Amino acid sequence: MSLSVDAVVTEPAVPSVDLWSPEREVNIAWYIPELAKKVPEQAAIIMPGARRTAGVKPEPKAALNFRQLDELCNRYARGLIENGIVRGTKVLLMVKPSPDFFALTFALFKVGAVPVMIDPGLGKAGFLSAVQEAKPEAFIGIPIAHVARLLYPRAFDSVKIKVTVGPRLFWGGLSSDALKHQDASPLELAPTRAGELAAILFTSGSTGPAKGVEYTHGIFDAQTRLIGSEWGIEAGEVDLPAFPLFALFSCALGVTCVIPEMDFTRPAKADPVKILAAIEDYGVTYSFGSPAFWKTIGRHLIETKQTLPGLRRIIMAGAPVPPKLLYDFESLLPNGDVFIPYGATEALPVSKTRGRELLAGPAEAMSRGEGSCVGTPLAVNDVRIIRLSDEPIGSIEQAEPVPTGEVGEIIVRGPTTTQAYYGRPEDTRRSKIADGVSIWHRMGDVGYLDAEGRLWFCGRKSHCVETSSGRMFTIPCEGIFNRHERVYRSALVGVGPRGSQRPVICVECEPNEAPKNASDEASLRAELLELGASSPLTESIREVLFHPAFPVDVRHNAKIRRETLAVWAAGKLGPSARA
Numbered sequence: 272m273s274l275s276v277d278a279v280v281t282e283p284a285v286p287s288v289d290l291w292s293p294e295r296e297v298n299i300a301w302y303i304p305e306l307a308k309k310v311p312e313q314a315a316i317i318m319p320g321a322r323r324t325a326g327v328k329p330e331p332k333a334a335l336n337f338r339q340l341d342e343l344c345n346r347y348a349r350g351l352i353e354n355g356i357v358r359g360t361k362v363l364l365m366v367k368p369s370p371d372f373f374a375l376t377f378a379l380f381k382v383g384a385v386p387v388m389i390d391p392g393l394g395k396a397g398f399l400s401a402v403q404e405a406k407p408e409a410f411i412g413i414p415i416a417h418v419a420r421l422l423y424p425r426a427f428d429s430v431k432i433k434v435t436v437g438p439r440l441f442w443g444g445l446s447s448d449a450l451k452h453q454d455a456s457p458l459e460l461a462p463t464r465a466g467e468l469a470a471i472l473f474t475s476g477s478t479g480p481a482k483g484v485e486y487t488h489g490i491f492d493a494q495t496r497l498i499g500s501e502w503g504i505e506a507g508e509v510d511l512p513a514f515p516l517f518a519l520f521s522c523a524l525g526v527t528c529v530i531p532e533m534d535f536t537r538p539a540k541a542d543p544v545k546i547l548a549a550i551e552d553y554g555v556t557y558s559f560g561s562p563a564f565w566k567t568i569g570r571h572l573i574e575t576k577q578t579l580p581g582l583r584r585i586i587m588a589g590a591p592v593p594p595k596l597l598y599d600f601e602s603l604l605p606n607g608d609v610f611i612p613y614g615a616t617e618a619l620p621v622s623k624t625r626g627r628e629l630l631a632g633p634a635e636a637m638s639r640g641e642g643s644c645v646g647t648p649l650a651v652n653d654v655r656i657i658r659l660s661d662e663p664i665g666s667i668e669q670a671e672p673v674p675t676g677e678v679g680e681i682i683v684r685g686p687t688t689t690q691a692y693y694g695r696p697e698d699t700r701r702s703k704i705a706d707g708v709s710i711w712h713r714m715g716d717v718g719y720l721d722a723e724g725r726l727w728f729c730g731r732k733s734h735c736v737e738t739s740s741g742r743m744f745t746i747p748c749e750g751i752f753n754r755h756e757r758v759y760r761s762a763l764v765g766v767g768p769r770g771s772q773r774p775v776i777c778v779e780c781e782p783n784e785a786p787k788n789a790s791d792e793a794s795l796r797a798e799l800l801e802l803g804a805s806s807p808l809t810e811s812i813r814e815v816l817f818h819p820a821f822p823v824d825v826r827h828n829a830k831i832r833r834e835t836l837a838v839w840a841a842g843k844l845g846p847s848a849r850a
Contacts, residue, residue, distance in 0.1 A: 290493040290651060290686035293466030299491040300344070300380035300460055302523035306506075307341035313507065314527040315340040316370050319549045328552040335370045337525075340377075342455035343370070347378035349452035354445060355432055356409050358383030358461045361471065363402065365391065365412035366436050368515040368530045371447060373522060375411060375436075380469060380488075383461030384409075388516070389473045391416075392536035392825030393481055399426040401473050401481050404694050411447070413437050465489025471693045472516075474616045477824035477832060478715070478731055483693035484616050493651075493686040494619065499524045501623055501649060502557075502584060502610055509553055511546070513538050513560030514589075514827070521559075529553045539563035539828035543571035547579075554581060557607075561589035561827035562596055566759075569599045570782070583607045588614075589827030591643035591728060591746055593753055593760070594634040597626045613645035613728065617702070618688045618712045622648045622726045633725070638754050640747040640808045642678075642718060642727035652685035654726060655711075656719055661732075664713070667706040675722055678729050678744060681714040688712045717744055734833045736765035736774050740811060743774055745833065748809050752776055752799055757784040762821060763812075764837035766844055775814040775840045776803065779821045786817060816843055 289295065306315070315337045320329035335343065356362060362379055364386045366372045379386045387405045389398060403425075409432035410420060417435055420427045421442055433444030463469070469491055471483040498504065498520050506525030512518040515535055518528045531549050533541040538561055546568055549555065560568075565587055572578065579585075584607055585600065592611050600609050609626030612619065624646025629637070633644035648654040656679040657664075658671040673679040682704060690710050691699045704711040717729045730745035737743075745763045752761040759781045765772030778799065786792035796815045803809035818839070824830040 288492075288496070290489070290496065293464065293487075293489060295465045295489070296462055297465045297488050297492050298380060298383070298460040298463045299469055299488050299495070299523070300377045302495070302525075303337070303341050303344055303377050304457060304460075306337040306525050310506070310525060311338035312336050313525070315522055316373055317527060317529045317553060318369065319529060319532065319545075319552060322548050322552075333370050335374075340370070340374060340522075341457075343374040343451075344378045344381060345458045346451040346453070346455050347374055347447075348381040348458050349454055350450035351378060351382050351384065353452065354434075354450065356382065356384050358463070359468075360384045360409055360432075361387055361405060361407045362409040362411055363387045363389070363405065363407035363430070365389075365410075365416040367413060368518070368535060371436050372515070373519070373528075375447075376519060377522075381458060381460050383463050383467075385468055385470055387471045387473075387483070389481070390475060390536070390825050393473075393476050395423075397476050397481055399423055401483065402426045405471055405473075405483055406694075408432065410434070411436060414440065417442050417444075463488045465492065472616055475824045475826040475830065477826075477830040478733055478834070482695055482698055484689050485691045485693050486689060490687050490689060495520050495523045497620060497649065497651065497687065501612075501620065502586065504557065508556040508583075511550055511553075511555045511558040513541065513546075513558065513564045517559040517586075527553070529555060536825050537828060539567055539823075541567055543568050547571070547577070550579065550582065557582060557584040557586065559586040559588070561829040562587050562592050563590070563823070563828040565600070566596060569596065569603060572603050573599065578603050578605055580606050584610050586610045586612065588612050589824075590829030590831075591645075592626075594629070594637050595753070597630055597634060600626060601630060611645065613726065614687075615714060615716075616689075618683050618685065618714065620649060620687070621652055621654065621683050621685070621714075622646045624725075637750050640751045640806050642729040642744070642747050642750070645718075645726050645728050647725055648683075649685070652683055652688075653711075654681065654683050654720070656680065657682055659717065659732065663701045664704045667704050667711060670704055670711075673719075676719055678717055678719045680732060681716045681718045681726070681728075682711045683714060684709055684711045731833075734763075736763055736772050737769040738765070738774055738811065739771045743808070743811075748774075748776070748812070751802055751806050751809050752778065755799060755802060757781055757795060758799075759784075760821065760831070762831045762833050762836050764833050764840050766837065766841045773814065773844075774812045775816060775837075775844070776809075776812050777816050777818050777821070777836050777840060779818050785819070792817065814840075814844065816840055 316335045318333040320332045389401045406429040410430045411434040436447040439446040469488040470486045473481045509527045510521040511529045614621040734745045748763045749761045762777045803812045822832040822835040
C-alpha cells in the first residue's frame with residue numbers, strides 16, 4: 272500500500288461559488304472523487320498503531336489513500352442502492368471513527384441518502400428519544416448498537432434495513448462486508464441540490480433535549496469552503512481531530528486525517544502520551560478539539576517540558592476558551608497559534624479569532640468580567656444583537672436591536688445557517704426569524720458587539736440568573752472568579768424562583784488544588800468572595816460551593832451543565848435557600 276502524507280494539491284481545493292444559491296446542483300461527496308483524481312496516493316485516513324519503541328513510527332492499524340477511499344465509497348454506494356438505501360432514505364449511522372465511518376458517510380452522500388447522527392453519550396432516554404424523533408428507515412451500526420436496537424425495539428420500529436459493521440450475530444440483516452459491491456469504478460453522484468436535505472445532526476443536548484438539525488448539501492459545502500479559507504487550511508496538511516465530524520471537513524479539503532486512539536465521548540480523558548505520539552509520528556499540522564481536551568494535553572506538556580513545534584494551528588471550540596489556557600499555549604505552540612471559531616450545530620462558523628489577538632488585549636477584559644471575546648463575524652455572515660425575549664419572533668421587523676455594547680440575544684444569518692429542526696415545528700418557530708426569503712437563527716446565547724465590531728459571548732440565555740436586583744450573566748461573572756490560580760473553572764447558578772434567585776458560584780479546582788481541610792476551604796472561599804466583591808458584577812454573590820468535577824456535555828466535555836449544578840447547589844444550601 273502506497274501512502275504519502277507529503278502530497279499537496281497545488282490548485283485551489285475549494286473554488287469560489289455562490290454559497291447562498293439553494294438551486295445549484297451540489298453533492299457534498301464530490302470532493303472525494305476529485306481528490307482521488309488529483310492526489311490518488313496521498314493518505315486520506317490513518318489510524319495509528321501502538322508504539323513499541325520510543326521515537327519509531329509504528330505501522331498504522333488501518334489506512335486508506337484517496338484513491339482507495341473513493342473506491343470503497345463506490346463499493347458501499349452500489350451496495351446501498353442494491354439494498355434499498357437510495358436518495359432520501361434516512362439512515363441512522365452509529366459507527367466508530369474508522370475508514371468504514373468515512374467511506375460509509377460519503378457513500379450515503381453519494382447516493383443522496385440522509386445520514387442521521389446522534390451522540391451515543393446522550394444517555395439512554397435522550398438517545399432513544401432522538402431515534403424515535405428521526406424515524407430512520409435504515410440502521411448501520413457496530414454490534415453494540417444493534418444490541419441496543421434489540422433491547423429497545425419500540426424506538427427502532429421505523430428501521431427496515433439493518434447493516435452491522437463488525438461481527439454480525441443472531442440479529443440478522445446485512446454485514447458491512449456483504450454490503451460492499453464488487454464494482455469500485457467511478458459512480459455518478461446523486462444530482463442533489465444545495466437546498467436538499469443531506470443529513471440530520473443532533474445537538475449535544477447540553478441545554479434541553481437534543482434536537483435534530485437539518486443540514487443541506489449547500490450548508491455542508493459552504494462550511495467546507497469557509498473552514499478551508501478562513502483558517503488557511505491547505506490540501507496536503509495533516510489533521511488530528513478530537514471530534515470525529517470535523518474530520519469529514521478535513522478529508523474533503525484534501526487533508527490527511529490521523530484518527531487518534533481515544534474515547535471520543537470523553538475527550539477530557541484522552542491519553543496525552545498517545546495523542547502526542549500520533550502528532551509527532553505523522554507530522555500533524557493542525558488539530559481540532561475542545562478546551563477540555565487541550566487542557567489535558569497542555570497540562571501534560573507543561574509537566575514534561577515539551578512543546579508542539581510542528582503544529583501550525585490548534586482549533587478550539589465547544590465552549591469558551593479561558594485566558595489561562597491561551598497563556599499556556601502561547602509558549603506551547605512556538606510556530607503556531609490557537610484559532611477559536613464561534614458557532615453552534617445550527618450555525619457554524621459564525622465568527623473567529625485567534626489566541627495571540629486575544630492576549631494582545633481582550634483577554635484582560637475577559638478576566639475583568641466583560642465576557643468571552645469570540646472575534647469578528649465572518650464576512651459572509653450577518654450578526655445582530657436583539658432585545659432579550661423568550662417569545663417567538665415572526666419576522667426580523669419584530670426583533671428589537673440593542674445599542675452597541677449592550678448585552679442581548681445573538682442572532683445570525685449566513686450561508687451556513689440552518690433553516691429548521693427535524694420534526695420539531697415549535698422549536699423551529701421559536702428559534703428562527705423570517706427575513707424575506709432568508710432565515711435568521713436565534714443562537715440562544717447572550718452577548719454584545721463592541722465598537723470595533725467584535726462579538727462577545729456572555730453565556731446561554733437560559734442560564735441567566737434572575738435576582739431581585741436584576742439579571743446576571745454567567746460568563747462575565749465566572750471570568751472574575753476564574754482568575755484565581757487554584758480555580759480550574761467556575762459556574763454561576765441561581766437557586767430559588769426566577770426573579771428572586773440567589774446567585775451561587777460553584778467552583779471546580781485545578782488538580783491537586785481542591786481544599787484539603789475545613790480551614791483551607793474557609794480560606795479559599797474567603798479569597799474568592801474577596802475577588803467577587805472587587806466587581807459590581809459579582810459583589811452580590813455570598814455563596815461559594817466547591818464541586819469535585821462539574822457535569823459537562825458528552826460531545827466536548829466542556830459545556831457545563833448548569834441546570835444540573837443548580838439542583839446540586841440547592842441541595843447543598845438547604846430548603847431555606849430555595850424559598
